[in-house]
Amino acid sequence: MKENNPREFIPEPVLRRLPWYLAYVSMLRDKSVKHVSSTNISRELNVDASQIAKDLSFLSIKGKTRIGYDVSSLERELRDFLGFRRSHNAVIYGVGSLGAALMQDSGLSRYGLNVVAGFDINPDLIGTTPGGVPVYSVDELDSRCRRLRAEIGIITVPVDHAQDAADLLISAGVKGLWNFTPVRIRVADGIVIANTSIYAHLAVMYNRLDNLTSQI
Amino acid sequence: MKENNPREFIPEPVLRRLPWYLAYVSMLRDKSVKHVSSTNISRELNVDASQIAKDLSFLSIKGKTRIGYDVSSLERELRDFLGFRRSHNAVIYGVGSLGAALMQDSGLSRYGLNVVAGFDINPDLIGTTPGGVPVYSVDELDSRCRRLRAEIGIITVPVDHAQDAADLLISAGVKGLWNFTPVRIRVADGIVIANTSIYAHLAVMYNRLDNLTSQI
Numbered sequence: 001m002k003e004n005n006p007r008e009f010i011p012e013p014v015l016r017r018l019p020w021y022l023a024y025v026s027m028l029r030d031k032s033v034k035h036v037s038s039t040n041i042s043r044e045l046n047v048d049a050s051q052i053a054k055d056l057s058f059l060s061i062k063g064k065t066r067i068g069y070d071v072s073s074l075e076r077e078l079r080d081f082l083g084f085r086r087s088h089n090a091v092i093y094g095v096g097s098l099g100a101a102l103m104q105d106s107g108l109s110r111y112g113l114n115v116v117a118g119f120d121i122n123p124d125l126i127g128t129t130p131g132g133v134p135v136y137s138v139d140e141l142d143s144r145c146r147r148l149r150a151e152i153g154i155i156t157v158p159v160d161h162a163q164d165a166a167d168l169l170i171s172a173g174v175k176g177l178w179n180f181t182p183v184r185i186r187v188a189d190g191i192v193i194a195n196t197s198i199y200a201h202l203a204v205m206y207n208r209l210d211n212l213t214s215q216i
Numbered sequence: 217m218k219e220n221n222p223r224e225f226i227p228e229p230v231l232r233r234l235p236w237y238l239a240y241v242s243m244l245r246d247k248s249v250k251h252v253s254s255t256n257i258s259r260e261l262n263v264d265a266s267q268i269a270k271d272l273s274f275l276s277i278k279g280k281t282r283i284g285y286d287v288s289s290l291e292r293e294l295r296d297f298l299g300f301r302r303s304h305n306a307v308i309y310g311v312g313s314l315g316a317a318l319m320q321d322s323g324l325s326r327y328g329l330n331v332v333a334g335f336d337i338n339p340d341l342i343g344t345t346p347g348g349v350p351v352y353s354v355d356e357l358d359s360r361c362r363r364l365r366a367e368i369g370i371i372t373v374p375v376d377h378a379q380d381a382a383d384l385l386i387s388a389g390v391k392g393l394w395n396f397t398p399v400r401i402r403v404a405d406g407i408v409i410a411n412t413s414i415y416a417h418l419a420v421m422y423n424r425l426d427n428l429t430s431q432i
Contacts, residue, residue: 009427016416023375023398030376045400083422084415101317111415112422151425159239160246176425178417182239184261192424194417199300199327200232201394201410206299206328208408209367209392211225 014055015082020045021052022078028071037068084112091150091174093165094157095120095128095135098180102154104131116148138168145172152176159183230271231298236261237268238294244287253284300328307366307390309381310373311336311344311351314396318370320347332364354384361388368392375399 024044028036038056042049056063061077063069079085087109092099095118102108103118118135120126126137136144145153153169155162155177162183169177176192179185182200187193240260244252254272258265272285277293279285295301303325308315311334318324319334334351336342342353352360360366369385371378371393378399385393392408395401398416403409 010423012420015420015423016413019398019413019416019419020400023378027376027399046402047400082419083426084419086422088422088425097321097323101321104320105313105317107313108418111418113418152421160243162239175428176421178421182235183243184236184263186262190428192421192428194421196412196414196417197232197235198412200235201412202324202327202329203235203298203300204228204231205368205392205394205408205410206302206304207226207231209304210299212391212406212408 008058010058014058017047017055018078018082020047021056022075022082025071025075025078029075033071035068036071036074038063040068084110086112087114088112088152089114089116089148089150090152090154090178091116091145091148091169092118092154092156093169094155094161095122095125095130096156096158099154099156100130102156103133106131113152115154116150117144141168142172145169145174150174152178154178154180155185156180224274226274230274233263233271234294234298236263237272238291238298241287241291241294245291249287251284252287252290254279256284300326302328303330304328304368305330305332305364305366306368306370306394307332307361307364307385308334308370308372309385310371310377311338311341311346312372315370315372316346318372319349322347329368331370332366333360357384358388361385361390366390368394370394370396371401372396
């Protein structure tokens with residue numbers, strides 16, 4: 001059996017498909033299904049079966065001929081491999097509507113994200129606790145991040161503050177940035193950045209919807 | 217001047233880059249900068265200048281030699297082109313932590329998304345108004361969606377309900393689905409689907425962070 005090594009560099013497309021398989025096997029486990037083959041997964045998710053077998057080969061789990069994968073082992077292995085079972089401390093920079101919303105999204109903790117603090121410059125927000133998470137002044141960013149061992153900084157500020165927020169988080173010791181602004185943040189080597197520009201997804205959807213209408 | 221036709225099918229990579237330019241020119245406008253060249257944008261966003269000129273050629277705006285683009289016109293054109301200035305009625309299916317969070321994110325309306333209702337099966341949630349948006353029983357989905365002229369359905373349910381939610385929304389007349397679950401939803405032709413799997417982004421970030429650590 002291959003040693004499960006979560007530190008191996010896994011290609012992004014693989015890391016983006018694995019959560020699909022996880023969602024599907026979690027559903028099967030809920031339905032008390034015991035085994036699943038890559039052919040089953042393929043049919044359900046519309047991904048090539050050989051692609052699935054290849055993706056799952058990064059894990060230490062092996063399917064059995066004619067039986068397939070054990071559903072609960074596969075689910076556990078996927079969660080583990082994706083880092084969802086370890087807790088990663090994160091802080092939120094910018095407790096506006098989206099920031100506060102993320103602080104209230106308890107679902108994130110099921111995916112290994114432990115939001116431990118929020119930071120803002122607005123005195124009306126400092127001292128509040130959306131979703132039970134305390135909001136501090138940005139002045140306390142450095143000391144709080146270090147004390148809380150924050151590994152990830154979530155950036156939910158207006159666009160004109162995004163780069164500054166990133167710089168401050170990095171100097172406070174954060175190694176990963178989850179950027180929800182549409183700004184292209186520049187960081188030095190050794191810092192990981194994930195961009196989730198939900199508004200870009202909206203732009204794509206609007207264009208496709210307009211296109212539908214014009215086809216009718 | 218080219219007629220601005222928002223119904224033209226625009227390639228997804230272009231639609232994903234345009235919001236970066238919009239974020240940047242909004243920032244320039246805030247700083248009272250009057251003109252910007254594609255070279256300026258290129259330097260700031262680390263995108264090839266010729267790519268920027270090509271992307272912006274989809275708009276009806278033209279830059280002037282040696283002066284560049286007029287900042288406020290470019291901002292307005294981008295917002296317009298991306299559909300952010302029109303209001304698109306949307307409903308949220310699943311008022312759990314993420315659904316309720318999105319209902320409270322007033323920022324979405326600045327990007328043209330008008331969340332008019334939420335739906336849930338939980339009697340404790342029905343009748344509440346997170347972010348001022350009413351939550352109704354799923355039983356009322358069809359009639360409410362039609363009356364509210366909901367164009368977009370936002371799916372924020374547990375994975376085992378994602379496909380059912382999609383089917384119900386589509387039969388209630390919704391044309392676009394914004395899927396926040398990691399489930400691969402299957403839809404018929406003529407339905408637009410945008411997948412925002414924020415947990416997949418987390419998986420990528422965790423793997424890259426582990427990789428950093430192992431390099432040190």
